[in-house]
Each structure stands twice: as C-alpha cells, then as structure tokens.
Amino acid sequence: MRVRFVLAQIGNGLRRNLAMAVSVVLVTFISLAFVGAAALLQMQVDKAKDDWYDRVEVNVYLCPAGEASQSCPDGEVTEEQIEELRGLLESDALADYVQTVYLETKEQAWEAFQERFGDQEWAQRITQDQMQFSFRVKLVDPEQYQLIYDELSGRPGVQQVIDQRSILEPLFLVLNRATLISVGLAVLMTVTAVLLITTTIRLSAMSRRRETEIMRLVGASNFFIQLPFMLEGAIAALLGAALAVGGLWVGVHYIVEEWLAESVRFMPFVDTSDVWTVAPILVAIGIGLAVVSSLVTLSRYTKV
Amino acid sequence: MIRFDNVSKVYARGHRPALDQVSLEIERGEFVFLVGSSGSGKSTFLRLVLREERPTSGGVFVAGRNLARISSWKVPYLRRQIGTVFQDFRLLNNKTVFDNVAIAMQVIGKPRHQVMSTVPETIEMVGLAGKERRLPHELSGGEQQRVAIARAFVNRPPIILADEPTGNLDPTTSVGIMRLLERINRTGTTVVMATHDDEIVDQMRKRVVELVDGQMVRDQARGVYGARKESA
Numbered sequence: 001m002r003v004r005f006v007l008a009q010i011g012n013g014l015r016r017n018l019a020m021a022v023s024v025v026l027v028t029f030i031s032l033a034f035v036g037a038a039a040l041l042q043m044q045v046d047k048a049k050d051d052w053y054d055r056v057e058v059n060v061y062l063c064p065a066g067e068a069s070q071s072c073p074d075g076e077v078t079e080e081q082i083e084e085l086r087g088l089l090e091s092d093a094l095a096d097y098v099q100t101v102y103l104e105t106k107e108q109a110w111e112a113f114q115e116r117f118g119d120q121e122w123a124q125r126i127t128q129d130q131m132q133f134s135f136r137v138k139l140v141d142p143e144q145y146q147l148i149y150d151e152l153s154g155r156p157g158v159q160q161v162i163d164q165r166s167i168l169e170p171l172f173l174v175l176n177r178a179t180l181i182s183v184g185l186a187v188l189m190t191v192t193a194v195l196l197i198t199t200t201i202r203l204s205a206m207s208r209r210r211e212t213e214i215m216r217l218v219g220a221s222n223f224f225i226q227l228p229f230m231l232e233g234a235i236a237a238l239l240g241a242a243l244a245v246g247g248l249w250v251g252v253h254y255i256v257e258e259w260l261a262e263s264v265r266f267m268p269f270v271d272t273s274d275v276w277t278v279a280p281i282l283v284a285i286g287i288g289l290a291v292v293s294s295l296v297t298l299s300r301y302t303k304v
Numbered sequence: 305m306i307r308f309d310n311v312s313k314v315y316a317r318g319h320r321p322a323l324d325q326v327s328l329e330i331e332r333g334e335f336v337f338l339v340g341s342s343g344s345g346k347s348t349f350l351r352l353v354l355r356e357e358r359p360t361s362g363g364v365f366v367a368g369r370n371l372a373r374i375s376s377w378k379v380p381y382l383r384r385q386i387g388t389v390f391q392d393f394r395l396l397n398n399k400t401v402f403d404n405v406a407i408a409m410q411v412i413g414k415p416r417h418q419v420m421s422t423v424p425e426t427i428e429m430v431g432l433a434g435k436e437r438r439l440p441h442e443l444s445g446g447e448q449q450r451v452a453i454a455r456a457f458v459n460r461p462p463i464i465l466a467d468e469p470t471g472n473l474d475p476t477t478s479v480g481i482m483r484l485l486e487r488i489n490r491t492g493t494t495v496v497m498a499t500h501d502d503e504i505v506d507q508m509r510k511r512v513v514e515l516v517d518g519q520m521v522r523d524q525a526r527g528v529y530g531a532r533k534e535s536a
Contacts, residue, residue: 005410211396217354218455219384220411222377 002224009228010235013204020200021236027196028240028289029247031189032282036248038182039278044270045175048168051268056164057136058148060085063159064132071159077133081157088151089137097147099138106131132159168267190289193240197233197293205229205298226298233290241286245279305463305494306330306353311362313348313518321360322348324518330496332462335489337505338498339529340515346498349515350465353496354386355379367462384412387456387464391471393448395440395455401427402436405454412459422458430454430484446477450484457488464488466497470504478504502529 014021062082063072082103088094089101104112109131117123137148145163153161205212215225252275261269307330313323323345330336338346351357352364355371364371367385374382395404402423409419427436430450440448449469456464466485470478482504489495499505505512505528512527513520522530 002410002413004416210394214394214396214407215411216380217383217388217394218408218411218459219380219382219386221380224411224413 006224006228006231010231013208013228013232014235016207017200017204017232020196020203021232024193024197024200024233024236025239025243027189027193028237028286029243031186031193032241032244032286033247034182034186034189035285036244036275036278036282037251038179038186039281040248040252040270040274041175041179041182043274043278045172045179047268047270048175049172052168053142053165056142057138058145059162059164060135060137060148060152061159061162062133062135062157065129069159071154072157074156077157082133085135085152085155085157088155089135094148094151097140097144099140100136102136102138104134104136106133109134193237193289194293197237197290198297200236201229201233201294201297204232226294229298230291230294233294234287237286237290238283241279241283244282244286245275248278249275305332305334305367306496307363307365308349308352309363309365311352311359311364313345313352313357314360321518323352323359323515325362326515326518326520327362328513328520328523330494332494333489333492335486335495335508335510336497337508337510337512337527338496338515339500339505339512341500343517344515345518346515347467348518350388350467350496350498353463353465354388355382380412384459385461385463387453387459387461389449389452389456389464389466389469391468393440393445393452393472395448395451397440399439400436401432401438401440401443401451404440404451405458408455408458414459423454426454426458427451429487430457431480444477445473446480449473449477449481453481453484453488457493460491461493463494463496466495466499468499468501469497470499470501475503479507482508505529 062077062085063069063075065076086101086103089098106128110126110128113126113131114123139145139148142165145165149161149163152158212225249272252270253272256269257271261271306328308326308328311323311326312321314321326345326349338349340346348357352359352371353366355364355366355374358372366382369382371382396407399407405427406419406423409422414422424433424436427433430453432447432450432454435443435447440451443451449472453464453469464485469485470481473481478501485495485497486508509526509528512522512524512529514522514524514530
C-alpha cells in the first residue's frame with residue numbers, strides 16, 4: 001500500500017509540474033554531458049600519453065645526402081661521424097639516461113616509409129637515397145630529453161634532434177584546454193541544475209502543502225512525506241543522466257569510433273566502453289544532486 | 305490520557321501568556337468540552353497535545369508519554385494516537401471520500417486489504433455509506449465534517465481532538481455531528497472538543513473546562529457553558 005501510495009504521489013507530482021520536471025531533466029542532461037565530456041577528454045589524454053610515452057624515442061636525424069644546409073655544411077654524414085655519435089650515446093656518461101640506441105639505416109627508413117605510405121602514389125617515387133640515417137634513442141625517463149638534445153645538437157653530422165613527445169604536445173594542449181572548458185561549463189550547469197531542482201521541489205511542495213499538512217496530522221513520518229518529493233527530483237535527474245550517457249555514447253560512437261579512429265590511426269582513442277565506465281559516475285552525480293537539493297529544500301518546506 | 309502540569313505557553317516575550325499555569329488531567333474514555341472565547345487558549349491547548357508547540361514551562365503528558373522527552377522524529381508516532389477534526393474540515397478536494405479517509409491509513413503503512421475493509425466500515429459508521437466515490441464539493445458541510453471524523457477515527461486512535469467541529473454548521477447538522485462524536489466516545493475513545501457552541505455544551509452535560517485569558521477558571525463535571533456566555 002505504501003509503495004503504491006508513494007508511486008501515485010510521484011506520478012501526480014510529476015504530472016502537475018511537467019514543465020518544471022522536463023526542464024530539470026534537460027538541465028541535468030546538459031550539465032552531466034559536460035561532466036562526462038570532461039572525463040572522456042581526460043581519459044583520452046591519459047590513453048594517448050600512456051601509449052605514446054611508451055613508444056616515444058628521441059630521433060637524431062643525421063645529415064642526408066645532397067643537401068648542404070646550415071646544420072649540415074659538409075653534406076651527408078660519414079661513417080666515422082656515425083660511429084663517433086654512437087660512441088657518445090653509449091658512453092658511460094650517458095648510460096644512466098639512455099636505455100637503448102638503435103641506428104636506422106636508409107634502407108630501413110625507406111622500408112618503414114613504404115610500409116606506412118606505400119599505397120600513395122607520391123611515396124612510390126621516393127628512393128632509398130632520399131632517406132636519411134637516424135639514431136633512435138630510447139630514454140630511461142622520456143622527460144630527460146633536454147640532456148640528449150644539448151649533448152647532440154650542433155655536432156658534425158647531426159641534422160636535427162627531435163623529441164617525439166613534442167609532436168603530440170599541441171594535441172595534449174588542445175585536449176587539456178577542452179577539458180578545462182568542459183569542467184567550467186559543467187560547474188556552471190551543475191549550479192543551474194541545483195537551483196532549478198531546488199525551485200522545482202519547492203513549487204511541488206507548495207502546491208501540495210495542504211496534502212502534506214494532512215499527512216503530517218495523521219501521523220505520517222517525515223521521511224514518508226518527503227520521499228515522493230525526493231524521488232521526483234531523483235527520477236528527473238536520473239532521466240537527465242540517462243540522456244547524458246546516451247548523448248556521450250552517440251558522440252563517441254559516431255564521431256570517435258567511426259570517424260576519428262578510422263582516419264587517425266597512430267593513436268588509440270576512447271571508445272564506447274569508456275562511456276560505460278563514466279556512466280555510473282554520471283548517474284551517481286545526478287541522483288546525488290537531486291537528493292541533496294531536495295533534502296535542503298524539504299527541510300524548510302515540510303517541517304513536522 | 306492527557307495531563308497538563310502547570311503548563312504555560314508564551315508566544316512572544318513580554319506578551320500575556322496564551323496558557324498560564326494550567327493543570328488538568330483527562331482520563332481515558334472521557335468526553336471534555338474546552339470552552340472559552342477566541343484567544344482564551346483553547347487552540348494552544350490542542351496544539352500542545354499534538355506537540356505542534358512546546359510549552360514554555362510545565363509538562364504535557366499524552367498517552368503516558370512526556371512530550372518534552374520524545375524526540376522530533378517520534379512525533380509522528382504520537383500523532384497516530386490522536387485523531388484531529390477541525391472547523392474547516394481540511395479535506396483534500398481532489399480526492400474522493402474513500403481516498404480522503406484511506407490516506408490516514410496509507411501514510412502509516414497499513415496493508416491494502418486492511419484499508420479496503422476498514423475504510424468502508426468507518427464511512428458507514430459516520431453515516432456516509434454509498435457516498436465513497438463522491439468528491440468533497442459534492443457533499444454538504446455536515447457530510448464533509450463526517451468525512452473528516454472518519455479520517456480521524458479510521459485508525460481507532462485512543463484520543464480525538466476536535467477544534468470547533470460544529471463551528472461552520474447549522475444547529476441541526478451540529479446535533480448529528482455531536483451524536484457521532486458521542487458514539488465514538490462510547491467506544492472508549494477520549495474526546496476533547498474545543499467549542500463556542502453553548503447549546504451543544506448545555507445539551508450534552510459533559511465535563512466542561514473553561515479557559516479565560518489562558519487561565520483555567522472552571523473544571524466542572526456534567527457542566528454547562530456557563531454564565532459568562534459569549535457569542536460565537
């Protein structure tokens with residue numbers, strides 16, 4: 001009887017305040033979508049970093065043939081220069097920082113190049129001689145890049161020292177900025193959601209003041225009087241959270257999985273399974289918001 | 305059943321107390337009229353019994369419990385011992401007679417089968433058999449008050465408090481309501497009724513407690529409204 005009674009109360013309340021209930025659903029939806037987006041962006045950053053930092057090496061490009069540039073005034077690097085540089089990288093002085101040193105020959109560079117771009121017509125016209133020697137230096141700690149850079153750049157035969165990490169830095173920067181914006185909007189929308197839920201519950205409580213008064217009079221417990229209001233808020237918030245999860249799923253599925261992941265292959269992306277990881281958190285936040293705001297409101301409007 | 309020990313209630317500091325040193329004992333199964341003009345403290349008395357107010361000093365005991373000692377979350381359990389009837393009926397206008405009575409059982413979690421059997425029984429007892437599906441605005445004032453009494457009595461509380469239950473009704477209808485309250489009283493229910501209605505009090509010949517300016521000036525068994533009659 002009690003369950004049925006509470007359900008009937010909730011049904012009445014939601015129907016009587018339909019417009020407000022819908023607005024609570026929508027505002028919760030938007031705010032949780034931003035919370036979720038922020039979480040997914042950070043997951044993306046972590047994922048990319050994990051994968052990337054595991055693989056990153058410092059590339060020491062050696063002077064290629066047929067070119068006399070500022071860093072390579074003497075043309076292509078010589079065998080002696082290569083050996084000298086290898087000796088330096090493998091010296092005791094750098095042993096603490098350098099994990100492995102690997103010399104990529106022109107042939108290997110060409111093969112790797114063809115493997116990656118071989119299906120493009122322009123790539124097939126590249127010859128082995130157009131490639132260049134390079135050292136792949138894997139560091140014990142990728143953060144120590146500056147040391148290798150200082151040690152190697154400017155030495156004869158070295159064209160350029162590139163930290164592979166720096167290639168993705170702009171991407172991480174963009175992702176982090178996007179996260180910040182998401183968090184900012186999420187906070188703003190969450191405040192709006194709390195205010196709106198509070199107002200909705202207050203209206204609902206006021207429109208049922210007589211009923212509440214009578215329930216009080218015949219000995220209904222506080223909890224029992226407040227439960228329908230709380231559940232009304234929680235149901236609206238739950239719907240909002242469900243919409244947010246659905247929205248994120250659609251976004252991740254169609255934009256990331258079907259488009260980004262297909263066209264940008266060098267990096268792992270978040271996928272819909274990550275959305276399911278975020279989902280319970282969003283639902284919990286949604287319900288938490290609703291319950292806390294109702295408790296605060298109801299303690300004022302349905303006093304014993 | 306209800307005991308007041310030197311109870312005073314002051315709403316605003318510096319003002320005359322609404323109740324001033326009232327001591328009173330009402331036994332189980334008694335029928336007591338609480339008389340006095342407006343502002344004499346009748347409503348305050350009832351609110352103290354319901355623990356809607358706390359006394360400024362003195363002790364209020366209801367059904368063997370000291371109301372000063374019960375914690376606020378237990379107040380609903382106190383109120384389940386007390387049925388309340390008001391001058392303005394306080395029915396839910398969008399609910400049928402049946403639902404208006406049933407709500408008193410539903411909110412305290414009585415099982416459905418019990419509600420289904422007890423509510424019609426009680427509606428019949430107050431003389432509204434066959435009107436279960438009516439809405440309050442389809443009923444006369446007297447009938448509405450019967451619904452309110454059914455709601456107050458449906459859980460068979462040991463105490464019924466009635467705050468001017470005949471205040472909005474004509475004399476003939478009032479007599480019917482009084483007969484009903486008397487019947488309830490005969491089941492062993494303690495009835496405390498605040499009223500202005502001298503005719504009713506004189507007719508019933510029950511215990512009369514008179515309040516004047518918050519002070520108890522008379523406590524008379526089988527009493528009448530009294531010489532200090534004031535028009536309602």
